Amino acid sequence: MADIRSSEGEEKCEGGLMRAPLLAGERIGANGDEELAVKKSSKEERCMVYLSTFIAVCGSYAFGSCAGYSSPTQAAIVRDVNLSLAEYSLFGSILTFGAMIGAITSGKIADNTGRKGAMIVSSGFCTAGWLSIYFAQGALLLDIGRLATGYGMGVFSYVVPVFIAEIAPKDLRGSLTTINQLMICAAVSVSFVIGTLLSWRALALIGIVPCAVLLLGMLIIPESPRWLAKQGKQKEFEASLRRLRGKDADISAEADEIQDYIETLERLPKAKLFDLIQRQYIRSVTIGVGLMVCQQFGGINGICFYTSSIFESAGFPADIGTITYAILQVIITAVGAYFIDRAGRKPLLVISGTGLVLGCLLAGSSFYLKEHEIALGAVPGLAVAGILVYIGAFSVGMGAVPWVVMSEIFPINIKGIAGSLATLVNWFGAWACSFTFNFLMSWSSYGTFLLYAAVNAIAIVFVIKVVPETKGRSLEQIQASINVHGRN
Incomplete structure (x- = not known):
């Protein structure tokens, strides 16, 4: 069958059927290998998407550097600055309060200054904070x-x-969104390793590096086209979308879909906090906030912050266990990033939740056996297996996927305020879990893990019953679908 090119770039095939225009770089050969050419062209056109993602996740790496800083530097800071235990405890815990303030204001900043503007502000605060720590001679600057x-x-x-x-x-x-969590995990692990080799002041200076890369990168990557469309910046919107999709890509359909959705939302009044409980928004808010509750109250920050003491309590070498934990976390998060657009969000969350329940039961069993002096030889092995299963399961789904879904489900007119609420709930949960962990362990070590197992079991039910699958759908399709359910 011969193909004939029309003057408009369309192809007429046998039977009068019309084919779509050839993509840039596509060639039709005798062997019918056009699909391979399309894929090659698609990869070339996505270079700016990949570059923009790399620049953005420098912020995620900066996040992880902040989170991982205190663990390897505690003894040196206490010695060099002559801090009391109470003063160092304040230094360690005040990070979470700063994050909660950042979460409250993040949506407003991102809506008013743009996504790039918010990342610049965040980098500025991190850089100033690291310099303050570097020059500190006492508790105040720290x-x-x-x-x-x-x-x-x-x-x-x-x-x-x-x-x-x-x-x-x-x-x-x-x-691409899952790379956010991967970079956080990588930064925490790197901080833990190099923090044992460098001084605490040198480690603070290294924390500035990802911020500097991000600030320089902001000069060359485009702003979010959806934010530009919401601001009514038509020319900038089209230019940004074209840079992201490639100069030869046909962006008309995607641009029309975004514009139509923005125009629909613009007819709605500006969202306020109490608007989030309205029927058209309540489902998306329930999903976003509910996933953050599931992520944090399942025990991750208690177990993460006190991994060494858990291993020591179970009679296993803390250094070996913690290093294994750090390496496993990065590897499994990378595996989750590979599968999230293949398996989907819900399957990964369900698999992750199941693994979290199993990990909690294994760790709880080890402490039960130890407390009742039964099969003491199995206690260290069960504890290690439980913690590693737990962190592996968390990394494959519950660590990254709630952030992915949160970024997808909120309509753009409430994304700022709803996203701030979900992020605030996440950070409050992180503080509550880490604060209560030692009290719970004093109450009952195995009971603590049974409690976390119950929370993670509830999370599985929540995911199955409430959370939609968002794989392979545009943001506008996802949000329209959720809103339709919310109105019914």
Whole structure:
């Protein structure tokens, strides 16, 4: 069958059927290998998406550097600055309060200054915070620096996944957004390792590096086209979308879909906090906030912050266990990033939740056996297996996917305020879990893990019953579908 090119670039095939125009770089050969050419062209056209994602996740790496800083530096800071235990405890915990303040303001900043503007603000706070820590000679500058880096973390935790979700093609959105969590895990692990080799002041200076890369990168990557469309900046919107999709790509359909959706939302009044409980929004808010509750109250921060003491309590070498934990976390998060756009969000969350329940039961069993002096030889093995199963399961789904879904489900007119609420709930949960963990362990070590197992079991039910699958759908399709259910 011969193909005939028309003057408009269309192809007429046998039977009068019309084919779509050839994509840039596509060639039709005798062997019918046009699909391969299309894929090659698609990869070339997505270079700006990949570059923009890399620049954005430098913010995620900065986030992880802040989170991982205190663990390897505690003894040196206490010795060099002559801090009491109470003063160092304040230094460690004030990070979370800074993050909660950042979470409250993150949506407003991202809506008013743009996604790039919010990342610049966050980088500025982190850089100022690291410099304050570096020059500190007493507790005051240390606390100011830690509070500032915490604020930057809170803003980064919202704006990075939102920016990536808004620039990515729908078939890559899950994988690219999951890189946010991967970079956080990598930064925490790197900080833990190099923190044992460098001074605490040198480690603070290294924390500035990802911020500097991000600030320079902001000069060359485009702003979120969806934010530009919402601001009514038509020329900038089209230019940004074209840079992200490639100069030869046909962006008309995607641009029309975004514009139509924005115009629909513009007819609605500006969203306020109490508007989130309206029927058309309540389902998306329930999903976003509910996933953050499931992520944090399942025990992750208690187990993460006190991994060494858990291993020691079970009679296993803490250094070996913690290093294994750090390596496993990065590897499994990378595996989750690969599968999120292939398996989907819900399957990964259900698999993750099941693994979390199993990990909690294994760890709880080890402490039960130890407390009742039964099969003491099995206690260390069960504890290690439980913690590693737990962190592996968390990394494959519950760690990253709630942030991916949060960045997808909120309509753009409530994304700022709803995203801030979800991020605030996440950071409050992180504080509550880490604060109560030692009290719970004093009450009952195995009971603590049974409690976490119950929360994770409830999370599985929540995911199955409430959370929609968002794989392979545009943001506008996802939000329209959720809103339709909310109105019914």
